[in-house]
Amino acid sequence: MIDVKILGTGCASCKATQRLVEEVLAASGVQAHLEKIEDIASIMRYGVMSTPGVVIDGKVVHAGGVPSRAQVEQWVSA
Numbered sequence: 001m002i003d004v005k006i007l008g009t010g011c012a013s014c015k016a017t018q019r020l021v022e023e024v025l026a027a028s029g030v031q032a033h034l035e036k037i038e039d040i041a042s043i044m045r046y047g048v049m050s051t052p053g054v055v056i057d058g059k060v061v062h063a064g065g066v067p068s069r070a071q072v073e074q075w076v077s078a
Contacts, residue, residue: 001031002076007043007053007063008036016066017052024072032076 004021008014018036025032037043046055050064054075061075 001033003035003055003057004032004076005035005037005055007046007048007055008051009038009040009043011051013066014052017054017062020066020069021054021072021076024069024076028073028076030076 004025006014006018006021008017018034022034025034043051043053046053046060048060048063052062052064052066053060054062054067054072056075062071
């Protein structure tokens with residue numbers, strides 16, 4: 001099981017990123033614990049200055065803008 005965190009304050013891009021990650025996880029059948037982090041101090045602890053951010057198993061894999069579906073598929077299959 002992978003641990004996925006979506007970092008963002010609730011903007012449209014953050015919501016779109018969360019939806020995309022959820023869709024890819026569902027389609028791939030990968031078991032994941034998905035958490036949304038909206039607290040600015042918590043987001044900054046990851047060193048993310050531009051949201052949305054995506055953290056997988058403790059590693060920041062994306063920050064700023066909505067990732068492509070292909071990127072998300074690559075992250076969850078790795």
